[in-house]
Amino acid sequence: MFMDPKFPYFSPKKTDQIRTKHTLYFLVLLLLLSSFVAFYFICPPETLSFLRFAYIAVPQTTSSPHQFLRSPSTPISDKECDYTRGIWVRDVDNGKFQYYDEGCPFLDPGFQCLRNGREDEGYLRWRWQPHGCQLPRGNRKEKINMSKNCFDDHLTPSSLIWILLITMDSALWFNATDLLERSRNGRIVFAGDSIGRNQWESFLCMVSRSVSNLSNIYEVHGNPISKHKGYLSMMFADYNLTVEYYRSPFLVASARAPPNSPAHVRGSVLVDEMHVYSRFWSGADVLVCNAGHWWNQDKTDKMGFYFQEKGALNMSMDVVEGFGRAMKTWRRWASEKIERNNSHVFFRSYSPAHFRQGAWNEGGHCNDSTEPFSDPSSIRPDPFYNDHISKAIRDMERRGNRTKVHFLNITGLTEYRRDGHPSSHREPGTPKNASQDCSHWCLPGIPDTWNKILYATLIRDGYRVDRGG
Numbered sequence: 001m002f003m004d005p006k007f008p009y010f011s012p013k014k015t016d017q018i019r020t021k022h023t024l025y026f027l028v029l030l031l032l033l034s035s036f037v038a039f040y041f042i043c044p045p046e047t048l049s050f051l052r053f054a055y056i057a058v059p060q061t062t063s064s065p066h067q068f069l070r071s072p073s074t075p076i077s078d079k080e081c082d083y084t085r086g087i088w089v090r091d092v093d094n095g096k097f098q099y100y101d102e103g104c105p106f107l108d109p110g111f112q113c114l115r116n117g118r119e120d121e122g123y124l125r126w127r128w129q130p131h132g133c134q135l136p137r138g139n140r141k142e143k144i145n146m147s148k149n150c151f152d153d154h155l156t157p158s159s160l161i162w163i164l165l166i167t168m169d170s171a172l173w174f175n176a177t178d179l180l181e182r183s184r185n186g187r188i189v190f191a192g193d194s195i196g197r198n199q200w201e202s203f204l205c206m207v208s209r210s211v212s213n214l215s216n217i218y219e220v221h222g223n224p225i226s227k228h229k230g231y232l233s234m235m236f237a238d239y240n241l242t243v244e245y246y247r248s249p250f251l252v253a254s255a256r257a258p259p260n261s262p263a264h265v266r267g268s269v270l271v272d273e274m275h276v277y278s279r280f281w282s283g284a285d286v287l288v289c290n291a292g293h294w295w296n297q298d299k300t301d302k303m304g305f306y307f308q309e310k311g312a313l314n315m316s317m318d319v320v321e322g323f324g325r326a327m328k329t330w331r332r333w334a335s336e337k338i339e340r341n342n343s344h345v346f347f348r349s350y351s352p353a354h355f356r357q358g359a360w361n362e363g364g365h366c367n368d369s370t371e372p373f374s375d376p377s378s379i380r381p382d383p384f385y386n387d388h389i390s391k392a393i394r395d396m397e398r399r400g401n402r403t404k405v406h407f408l409n410i411t412g413l414t415e416y417r418r419d420g421h422p423s424s425h426r427e428p429g430t431p432k433n434a435s436q437d438c439s440h441w442c443l444p445g446i447p448d449t450w451n452k453i454l455y456a457t458l459i460r461d462g463y464r465v466d467r468g469g
């Protein structure tokens with residue numbers, strides 16, 4: 001599953017002799033493996049994708065190489081490919097896969113980790129490479145000629161190097177111009193908690209790279225990016241496109257405590273009623289929802305907030321049950337209220353936090369993590385949030401509802417990236433003794449990968465092809 005960071009071929013240090021030697025070993029091994037593969041398989045030029053073989057040849061990409069040993073007559077189709085399964089690979093091209101830097105004007109100071117004193121830049125030097133995918137490439141000019149790479153007649157050292165290069169090139173790819181063209185006269189909406197805001201800012205920075213005059217991107221009500229309450233809507237005037245963020249940490253509504261509540265009740269979360277902003281979400285061309293980080297005891301009952309259903313407080317409902325009810329409410333809303341047949345709806349999975357030696361409010365920290373986890377056994381089980389979200393989506397399919405929702409399951413790939421949080425490099429003015437931030441993400445950073453997967457999924461869905469260019 002995980003590429004060992006010390007793995008020789010991908011090491012950026014060219015001068016290291018030992019690594020050169022390892023690279024040689026690796027190439028020999030590759031040659032052997034490839035010959036083996038070529039010997040056992042007949043290769044029909046139109047159907048056999050070299051990518052599958054390249055993946056067999058690159059060791060350590062998976063605990064079960066057999067998943068790539070499919071019958072040549074059934075090529076991995078785009079529909080089958082899961083962009084969220086893959087490996088983090090150290091980026092040999094230092095920064096080639098980075099789309100913007102901390103100078104992007106749409107970033108919260110709290111996400112600009114280098115400006116806030118972070119010294120190691122290693123967290124910027126990884127890219128996500130999905131397993132065995134033929135990634136959609138939008139309008140990319142240099143299309144790769146798939147039929148050129150059949151093994152029978154091309155098993156030469158140069159073809160092997162070509163295959164390796166192509167494998168490297170299968171990193172997720174993002175074309176901001178293409179996305180903006182497709183989104184003309186449209187609305188892209190992010191709704192959820194501050195991690196959703198994190199992703200929204202990453203998205204703004206990624207797409208704004210292809211806008212030459214940044215003055216043509218502005219908040220429609222003139223609000224500054226530092227406004228954290230309510231919502232913000234960024235207009236891309238060249239495209240008549242708005243990219244909007246709605247703060248609604250529970251997605252459902254919250255309210256003051258009902259009359260005659262016990263004295264310690266400060267407010268309620270209405271698990272059977274959508275947030276009032278949801279009326280702005282239903283007409284979006286792309287909607288990305290998320291929730292989870294407020295569905296815990298610290299942000300609910302320990303702060304005096306309890307769940308409410310059918311107009312009455314239910315003091316015995318816990319967060320797991322409450323979240324399940326809220327997801328049902330969301331499902332009903334999405335089935336009935338998503339107006340457009342061509343809306344692309346996503347629910348992003350839980351974004352893991354990485355507090356060590358204590359929770360966020362118990363002095364937990366993550367400032368000593370400068371490398372991703374390399375050991376899959378460090379990966380925690382899927383959180384209950386994901387079960388509720390994916391169940392809601394499955395239920396919609398089962399009921400034959402028209403609204404199609406993508407479960408953007410980034411939990412697994414994100415779990416590895418304990419090194420991507422601001423930790424103690426929080427916004428200027430944060431007290432020295434404040435808790436570390438091991439929940440949000442430095443930008444540029446991990447949410448860029450979520451957005452690349454979002455983009456790849458949209459392209460695969462045929463997102464507004466007719467409006468392009």
Ligand SMILES: *[C@@H]1O[C@H](CO)[C@@H](O)[C@H](O)[C@H]1NC(C)=O
Nearest residue numbers: 139140141175177178181469
């Ligand atoms: C990105 O998309 C634009 C607009 O569709 C296209 O003109 C351009 O060639 C694409 N860029 C790359 C690198 O594929």
Ligand SMILES: *[C@@H]1O[C@H](CO)[C@@H](O)[C@H](O)[C@H]1NC(C)=O
Nearest residue numbers: 045143144145146147148149
């Ligand atoms: C792709 O490769 C095949 C076989 O080598 C060739 O016949 C075909 O013309 C190529 N297509 C393009 C677009 O280059």
Ligand SMILES: *[C@@H]1O[C@H](CO)[C@@H](O)[C@H](O)[C@H]1NC(C)=O
Nearest residue numbers: 184185186187239240241242
């Ligand atoms: C901008 O897009 C909106 C839809 O989001 C549309 O109603 C409006 O007419 C467009 N304006 C122009 C000037 O094209």
Ligand SMILES: *[C@@H]1O[C@H](CO)[C@@H](O)[C@H](O)[C@H]1NC(C)=O
Nearest residue numbers: 212213214215216217237238
């Ligand atoms: C950028 O756009 C603004 C507002 O539309 C305009 O005033 C300014 O002259 C433009 N700058 C350049 C360099 O084109």
Ligand SMILES: *[C@@H]1O[C@H](CO)[C@@H](O)[C@H](O)[C@H]1NC(C)=O
Nearest residue numbers: 309314315316317318321322
């Ligand atoms: C409160 O919620 C629990 C589930 O958490 C449920 O079993 C119980 O029936 C609810 N109480 C009322 C009065 O609805």
Ligand SMILES: *[C@@H]1O[C@H](CO)[C@@H](O)[C@H](O)[C@H]1NC(C)=O
Nearest residue numbers: 331332335336399400401402
């Ligand atoms: C879709 O969802 C709604 C509400 O959840 C439900 O009433 C309806 O029967 C579902 N099925 C279809 C086919 O629309």
Ligand SMILES: *[C@@H]1O[C@H](CO)[C@@H](O)[C@H](O)[C@H]1NC(C)=O
Nearest residue numbers: 338339340341342343402403
């Ligand atoms: C959406 O699709 C349904 C069924 O395909 C169709 O009856 C309806 O008119 C469409 N609505 C819009 C707004 O295009």
Ligand SMILES: *[C@@H]1O[C@H](CO)[C@@H](O)[C@H](O)[C@H]1NC(C)=O
Nearest residue numbers: 363364365366367368424436
């Ligand atoms: C990380 O934070 C902890 C707790 O605040 C502190 O004791 C430690 O010195 C820090 N380590 C580094 C490497 O900055």
Ligand SMILES: *[C@@H]1O[C@H](CO)[C@@H](O)[C@H](O)[C@H]1NC(C)=O
Nearest residue numbers: 084382386387390409411412
């Ligand atoms: C989300 O992805 C992870 C890692 O790929 C996987 O273990 C988990 O089962 C997935 N969750 C759901 C609900 O599909």
Ligand SMILES: *[C@@H]1O[C@H](CO)[C@@H](O)[C@H](O)[C@H]1NC(C)=O
Nearest residue numbers: 361362363431432433434435
């Ligand atoms: C940080 O220190 C200040 C002043 O010394 C104190 O008032 C505050 O409670 C401390 N905060 C934390 C989280 O320890």
